[in-house]
Amino acid sequence: MSGSFSFRIDARDGRARTGVIATPRGEIRTPAFMPVGTAATVKAMLPENVRATGADILLGNTYHLMLRPGAERVARLGGLHRFMNWERPILTDSGGYQVMSLADLRKISEDGVRFKSHIDGSAHLLSPETSMEIQRLLGSDIVMAFDECTPHPATEDQAAGSMRLSMRWAERSRAAFGERPGHALFGIQQGALFRDLRAESAERLRAIGFEGYAIGGLAVGEGQAAMFEVLDYAPAMLPEDRPRYLMGVGKPDDIVGAVERGVDMFDCVLPTRSGRTGQAFTRQGVVNIRNARHRDDAGPLDPACTCPACRSYSRAYLHHVHRAGEIIAAMLLTWHNLHYYQELMAGLRTAIAAGRLADFTHDFRVAQDDAQAVGSASPDQTV
Secondary structure, three states, X not given: OOOOOEEEEEXXXXXXXXXXXXXXXXXXXXXXXXXXXXXXXXXXXOHHHHHHOOOOOEEEEHHHHHHOOOHHHHHHOOOHHHHHOOXXXXXXXXXXXXXXXXXXXXXXXXOOEEEEOOOOOOEEEEXXXXXXXXXXHHOOOEEEOOOOXXXXXXXXXXXXXXXXXXXXXXXXXXXXXXXXXXXEEEEEEOOOOOHHHXXXXXHHHXXXXXXXXXXXXXXXXXXXXXXXXXXXXXXXXXXXXXXXXXXXXXOHHHHHXXXXXXXOEEEEOHHHHHHHOOEEEEOOEEEEOOEHHHOXXXXXXXXXXXXXXXHHOOHHHHHHHHHOOOHHHHHHHHHHHHHHHHHHHHHHHHHHHHOOHHHHHHHHHHHHHHHHHHHHHOOOOEO
């Protein structure tokens, strides 16, 4: 594999941008949504089916893969791309978010985080250096610096201490990453909801230098209004000529609002998790396929959708197989949701390129509001 990592911006509309991230394993069209393949699989999907939805890149999880099957084993078997049969780009997170969620099972120090596995209780140390080594063994194309995801709520002093620890870890991540042509290391801005801390974090990250920059510490319970308030200024603090990645976001309206504010990359478990729990994202709003109103409905989930679930199956069938606990329900609804997300991203890219983003977002929000009004007027009943 040869080639370099680069990013170009092809068009702008307000603060929104559309462009291409070039990697040796293929191009990533931005704004981009990355389906989450936590344990080297996008749940209920084959890799070729994920690609068919329009996905250019997947996300893998350092914490889960280091514990099972182990990064060394993945490396011996040819790396994560070959292991999971996905030859296009992969981004791996650093493991920091998952370790922070372990609460009583972990201890943070300057060195890193000592924790006990949620699988077997075994003891581990995850540090900037070990995170970089694990991600190198996995062979991911985009590597995330090791950081602490500041919990919410946090006082300004707590957020400052957390952010500055993450910035020291960012320097160590950069040093440990070394020179890896064709691969990229992204730094992660922290600072919770405090503008001055976000500015300090961005300044530290710019001084270190990264191939891309993430906005971390959001979508952790602060609510959309507070998140958008941060996104009104945070992306502009990061280098204009590098990709900007909002971690762990999110709902379709979260993504639309973040794209308007200059974000290029997203990931979230929502479309896959929702598919497994019977929820489908459509142009008419969110459909809960468990509800009784669908059991005699011969129509598709979304008449305008071209995914297999909408082309070949009725709401009545999807209602039946989900209520019966059949695996095909998770497969079809997940495929539909990923297809919906990728069509949303394609629509955003096209609108930005044409200078019509305001029209696109207006139509999107009108449809969402109409769907919410209809749902409020006739609430679903389950059987």
